[in-house]
Amino acid sequence: MEHNLKEIYTYAKSWVKEAGENIRASFPKTLNVTSKSNPNDLVTDIDKETEQYFIEKIKGTYPDHRIMGEEGYGDEVKSLTGVVWIIDPIDGTMNFVHQQRNFAISIGIYVDGEGMIGLIYDVVHDELYHCVKGQGAYLNEVSIPKLTEAKVSEAVIALNAVWVSPNKRIDHELLIPLVKDVRGTRSYGSAAMEMVYVATGRIDAYLTPRLAPWDIAAGIIIIKELGGVTTDLRGEELDMLQQNSLFVSKPGLHGDILKNYLKDGKW
Ligand code: 2AM
Ligand code: CA
Ligand code: CA
Ligand code: CA
Structure with missing residues (x-):
């Protein structure tokens, strides 16, 4: 295999858990909240710090991987060749600010345009949803059953x-x-x-x-x-x-x- 997916997966899971720990540790602190495109489009220092944390880890380990992140600290990604990490450091920032729950870290890892690794971490509940393409999906260590039809x-x-x-x-x-x-x-x-x-x-x-x-x-x-x-x-x-x-x-x-x-x- 050209890219060592298993190793990337192991690193990604450990980084997402550590980033989550940092977010949980931030709860007692006062948030610095600002607006982006409109008054309800919020961003906090924790969104920015979390994205920067991932960039440091990824670039330190895989200098040739590219990163597309919401807060703009990554690369300007115009093609999906090679390995691209697509990162939302906090998805649900309004919930993070108002509720300190119902938000997640989201990371999709694409190899030559194909989605190969997916990680969504519900930080507050310490629940990591994760998969490598073709190997089943898990909630922490527990296998998630296949979806059935519905009407x-x-x-x-x-x-x-x-x-x-x-x-x-x-x-x-x-x-x-x-x-x-x-x-x-x-x-x-x-x-x-x-x-x-x-x-x-x-x-x-x-x-x-x-x-x-x-x-x-x-x-x-x-x-x-x-x-x-x-x-x-x-x-x-x-x-x-x-x-x-x-x-x-x-x-x-x-x-x-x-x-x-x-x-x-x-x-
Ligand atoms: P975010 O919290 O990372 O910004 C809210 O209904 C959902 O829409 C969240 O997943 C939120 O992600 C996303 N979203 C996308 N664009 C948005 C915008 N301009 N303002 C607020 N939320 C946005
Ligand atoms: Ca946002
Ligand atoms: Ca988002
Ligand atoms: Ca976000």
């Missing part, structure tokens, strides 16, 4: 209420029929957590009109490993070099929702 009338789906209220991105009426027909909707405020909820079958699907690569890079590797389906809202392949809409789901249900609720939308 719309019995599905619980994650969807932010913003998308069924007047908003700047999509026609807010498009998703109302789906919301009416499913058993229930949920919104957790962290794309990575919502994706591990799909991976573990706690919810049946998650839909959203726009996310960055670091929000979804790890989650799609884990969901695919468990037999789930990962596409954009048009049912097309996701691209880690640009923003995407996202539709991840149990098998079967994915096709039903796409055909009966999504196919006419302009996503």
Whole structure:
């Protein structure tokens, strides 16, 4: 093997755990919170320090690996050749600030464009969801069972209420029929957590009109490993070099929702 995936996986797991320990240690301290694109788009010093921690570790061990990180301390990644770590140091920063829970560290490792390692760490619960492509997915040491099929009338789906209220991105009426027909909707405020909820079958699907690569890079590797389906809202392949809409789901249900609720939308 050109790249030693097993070694990369071992390092990645130990770094993510250590970064989580640092985040837990920060809880008693006062957070320095600032806004980015709008007053509700938050970032803290801990987001930045955590990203910098990963960059130091990765570059110190693998100088030729590249890093795409939300807070911008990594490389400017314009292609996916070689090994690329796609990192969200804290996914769910608003939850981190307001709740000190319902957030995660998310790391997807891509080799020549193919998602090979996925890690999502629920720091507060010390729960690491992880996989290497083709070797099964785990919650800590416990193997996660494969996903089974589900039907719309019995599905619980994650969807932010913003998308069924007047908003700047999509026609807010498009998703109302789906919301009416499913058993229930949920919104957790962290794309990575919502994706591990799909991976573990706690919810049946998650839909959203726009996310960055670091929000979804790890989650799609884990969901695919468990037999789930990962596409954009048009049912097309996701691209880690640009923003995407996202539709991840149990098998079967994915096709039903796409055909009966999504196919006419302009996503
Ligand atoms: P973040 O916490 O890493 O920013 C919130 O519904 C989810 O959307 C989170 O996973 C959040 O990731 C993500 N998100 C993507 N773009 C965002 C933005 N501009 N503002 C707030 N959250 C955003
Ligand atoms: Ca952010
Ligand atoms: Ca994010
Ligand atoms: Ca983030």
